[in-house]
Amino acid sequence: MTLKNTDDRWGGLSQLLHWTIVVLILVIAYIGLTMGDLPNGPDKIRTYALHKSIGITILGLAVLRLLWRFYAGTPKPAPGTPHLQERLASLMHWALYALLFAIPISGWVVNSSAGFPLQWFGLVNLPAIVERSRELHEAAEEAHELMFWLLALLAAAHAGAAFYHHIFQRDATLARMLPKGWLRTGEAVLADTSNDKDSGHAA
C-alpha cells in the first residue's frame, strides 16, 4: 500500500486518519451524550476528562490530516462524476473539515470560560484559550452541542453519498478510501464479466 495519495486512490495515511477520526467521533459522541447523566463523583470527572482528551486528539489529527492533504494532494473525482456533484462533494468535505476544527475548539472554550484546567490524558497541561466568562460559557456550550448535531447530519449524508456511489453508480469512490482489495466495485465486476465474455469464459 502506498502512503501517499495518487490520482486514483487515497494513500494509507489518508485512509488511516479518515477512519481513526470516524471511530473517535463515534466514541466521543457516545461519551458526550451520556456523561451529563452520570452521578456526581470521581467517575464523572474522569469521564469528562476522557471526553476532553479524545476531543483534543481529534483536533490534532484533523490538523495532521489537513497538512498531509496539502502535501500529498487528493485523488481525481471518480471518472464520469458530473461537475455539480463534484462541487457538492467538495463543499461537503470542507464543511466537515470546518466542523472537525470548530467543535473541539468550542469545547475548549466551554472548558476555559468555566475556569477549568485542561490536561491531555493526564500527560500535558494545555492553556486556557479565553478568559473566564459566564456568557461566553453558555454561548460556547450551545454552539458545541449545535455544531455536533450539524456534524451528525452532514456525516450521515456524506456516508449515504459514499454508499450511493458504491451501490448505484458502481464507481470506486468508497473502495479507494479503503485498503486495496477490501471492496470490489461494480466497475471491476463489470470489467471481469466482459473479460470473461471476450475470452470465451461466459456461460
Ligand code: HEM
Ligand atoms: C470532535 C470533538 C468533539 C465532539 C464530537 C464533542 C461532542 C460533544 C457532545 C455530543 C456533547 C454533549 C452535548 C450536550 O448534549 O449538551 C459534548 C459536551 C461537552 N464537551 Fe465535547 N465534543 C468534542 C470535543 C470536546 C473538547 C476538545 C472539549 C474540551 C476541551 C469538550 C468539552 C465538552 C464539555 C465541557 C461538554 C459538556 C457541556 C455541557 O455541560 O453542556 N468537547 N461534547
Ligand code: HEM
Ligand atoms: C464523522 C464522520 C466522518 C467525517 C468527519 C468524514 C470526513 C471526511 C472528509 C473531510 C473527507 C474529504 C477528504 C479530503 O478531501 O481531504 C472524506 C472523504 C471520504 N469519506 Fe468521510 N467522513 C466521515 C465518515 C465517513 C463514512 C461513515 C464513510 C463511508 C461509509 C465515509 C466515506 C468517505 C469516502 C469514500 C471519502 C472519499 C471521497 C472521495 O474520494 O471523493 N466517510 N470524509
